[in-house]
Structure formats: C-alpha cells, structure tokens
Amino acid sequence: MARRKKGRDVHGWIVVDKPAGPTSTAVVNKVKWAFNANKAGHAGTLDPEATGVLAIALGEATKTIPYISDALKAYRFSVRFGQATNTDDAEGTVIHQSDARPSDAAILEALKPFRGDIMQVPPKFSAVKVDGQRAYKLAREDDDFELSARPLYVDEIELFDRPDADHCVIDMVCGKGGYVRSIARDLGEALGCYGHVEWLRRTWSGPWDAEDGVTLATVDELARTEALDDLLRPVDEGLGDLPELRATADGAVKLRNGNPGQVFPGDAEYGDEVWVSDNGQPVAIGVFRSGEVHPSRVFNL
Structure with missing residues (x-):
C-alpha cells in the first residue's frame, strides 16, 4: 500500500521577509506547516542573523527553484x-x-x-x-x-x-x-x-523585492486559513527569465505525458530552454526544437 501524503497539494511561491534569528530551514518548515503543504523548499539560504527576501516554493513551484537560485x-x-x-x-x-x-x-x-x-x-x-x-x-x-x-x-x-x-x-x-x-x-x-x-x-x-515579502508574524497569524492562500504567488513567477511559449491543444496533452509537444511560434530560437503554458498555466519546461518543446520538467497542476 502506498504511503499517504502528509499535507495538501498547494502550489506557488510565498516571499518571506525573513527576520534575524531563525535559520532558513526553520522558516521553510514554519511556512510548510502554516499552509499544511506536502512539499516546500527555498531558493537561496540566508544566514540566521540575515534578514530580507527568502523565497519559498510550495508544491509544483519547487520545480522552478533552480531558476530563482541561479538569478541575481x-x-x-x-x-x-x-x-x-x-x-x-x-x-x-x-x-x-x-x-x-x-x-x-x-x-x-x-x-x-x-x-x-x-x-x-x-x-x-x-x-x-x-x-x-x-x-x-x-x-x-x-x-x-x-x-x-x-x-x-x-x-x-x-x-x-x-x-x-x-x-x-x-x-x-x-x-x-x-x-x-x-x-x-x-x-x-x-x-x-x-x-x-x-x-x-x-x-x-530574482523578480522579488524585500518590500514584496510577508512577515513570519503574518504567516503565524493567518496559518491554515484561506487568507494565507491569498498571499501565494503563481508558480510561473519562478520562470521569469525563460521565454514562454503557448502549447497547442494536442501539444499540451503530449507535454503533460512527458512527450515532445507542439507549440505556437513565439520569442524563442532553436535550442533555447523555455517554459510552456496552456490557458495561462505552466505545463512544462524544456528545449525548443523545430516547433516542438522536448520537456525536462512537467508540471502537475
């Protein structure tokens, strides 16, 4: 029998204005608990006494962490x-x-x-x-x-x-x-x-300023409520530096199954790494070749 997941499926980014004192891991654990999320991670450690932007990914947003970690x-x-x-x-x-x-x-x-x-x-x-x-x-x-x-x-x-x-x-x-x-x-x-x-x-x-962040006090205050969910940022905010291409209807189906899928023409050249959307939602990250994207990561949203 498969083990039951702990927590719920919740996807997106939350930008915390980290206070001095807690470790980055402690902040991630606090956020994960507050959202009752089954998966969480951060994009770039801050020392315990450091403050400022600590971007935390939940659920499928964790697949975009490398693109924020590599950003300036x-x-x-x-x-x-x-x-x-x-x-x-x-x-x-x-x-x-x-x-x-x-x-x-x-x-x-x-x-x-x-x-x-x-x-x-x-x-x-x-x-x-x-x-x-x-x-x-x-x-x-x-x-x-x-x-x-x-x-x-x-x-x-x-x-x-x-x-x-x-x-x-x-x-x-x-x-x-x-x-x-x-x-x-x-x-x-x-x-x-x-x-x-x-x-x-x-x-x-990356795309987030410290002024965009929420405090840990706010996370505590709104924990396990819909009001906290309202603070979530879209998964694709973690993909801002990658070109976006839109999938065709058939291409979206194929990409979701992990296969190369057709996309509409856009601002990408052969061999570029891109992300693909369908009806405004991210479907996959992959390499654009001859009208198709060959996926390396697939989103389950």
Whole structure:
C-alpha cells in the first residue's frame, strides 16, 4: 500500500521577509506547516542573523527553484572595520584587531577588484562540505582545514554609506553561491584593517523585492486559513527569465505525458530552454526544437 501524503497539494511561491534569528530551514518548515503543504523548499539560504527576501516554493513551484537560485540577488550590508572574527560576522569571536581605519577613497578603490568574475573562499563557518562533513561542524571542533576558492560573479558592488570611521554600508548584486561574509572579510584584508559583517539584508532576489515579502508574524497569524492562500504567488513567477511559449491543444496533452509537444511560434530560437503554458498555466519546461518543446520538467497542476 502506498504511503499517504502528509499535507495538501498547494502550489506557488510565498516571499518571506525573513527576520534575524531563525535559520532558513526553520522558516521553510514554519511556512510548510502554516499552509499544511506536502512539499516546500527555498531558493537561496540566508544566514540566521540575515534578514530580507527568502523565497519559498510550495508544491509544483519547487520545480522552478533552480531558476530563482541561479538569478541575481542584491544585498545591503554593514562592514565593521578593525576586527576579524572566526565566523566573519558579528556572532563570532574576535581573532584579530587593528587600529587602522580606511578613507572613503581607499574603500572605493579596494572595491574595484571585487567586480566581475572573482574567486572567493567561503567562511569556515558555512555549509560547504569538506570530506563529507559540513565546514561549520569542523570549525566548531577546532579542526585545522582549508577551503578552496570558488567562482562568483559580482554584477555590482558600491559604497552606499559611511556612517562613521568604524563602519561602511555596501550594496552588492551577485550571482549564485556568494558569501557576503567573505566579501567583508576580504575587503578588510585588502584595506589592511580587518573587517566582518555586522548586519546583512537581502534586498531583492530574482523578480522579488524585500518590500514584496510577508512577515513570519503574518504567516503565524493567518496559518491554515484561506487568507494565507491569498498571499501565494503563481508558480510561473519562478520562470521569469525563460521565454514562454503557448502549447497547442494536442501539444499540451503530449507535454503533460512527458512527450515532445507542439507549440505556437513565439520569442524563442532553436535550442533555447523555455517554459510552456496552456490557458495561462505552466505545463512544462524544456528545449525548443523545430516547433516542438522536448520537456525536462512537467508540471502537475
């Protein structure tokens, strides 16, 4: 006998303006419970003390998570100069100190090498795996290990504010896999004064701004009600960067069965990855070839 699903079939995105404190996983679990959903996931982890956009997919929307995870994301964060910590943020223990403080001009100059395609070493207190174990676990046990540098695309990084000599506020837009804590650490090292992240906010992610988000208090207040369902965003909001093609009636049937299906002409070229709609609902994601889409993911909506 097949196991009965826990929860209900509910599909779409909800954008949470995450508060400081809970982990991303805890927020996902809270949202999943509030919707009584059988499936949920998020598109991009935020550190517990970070705030801002945490986009959570429910049901069939989880199939679009890779397209949001790969999208550009924007952060605003404060760098505290004069101190390095073992976690590269304010939660850690201070391990190095300096009385030096950079000028605004020095900060502007030091930011230049952080633009474009860069290599970045993740913080030791991170979820990166080392020989099958999470780096943060090894770090807590004081194991001696090194992490390899990883590529990161930084679209923009600018000095937003300089409230005092000890701090600066940075705006950054970057691709997948970026660690803001590493940026703060490396900026402090480049300026010869050390540095760590004091606070961090994800201001937008893909198509969603932090101002679009709902609070966890609202999720709690509206849990298990139709009013919470009204906050759901369509599944296809997670597919904004892919061209949309409309299926023919016969093509929609074939695509839903996992077979290549015919689509109407649209803004796509041979070999493009696209998503296909039928009567406004997403049917499949796939590759467009000679009037047909060959599906890689099929939606059950």
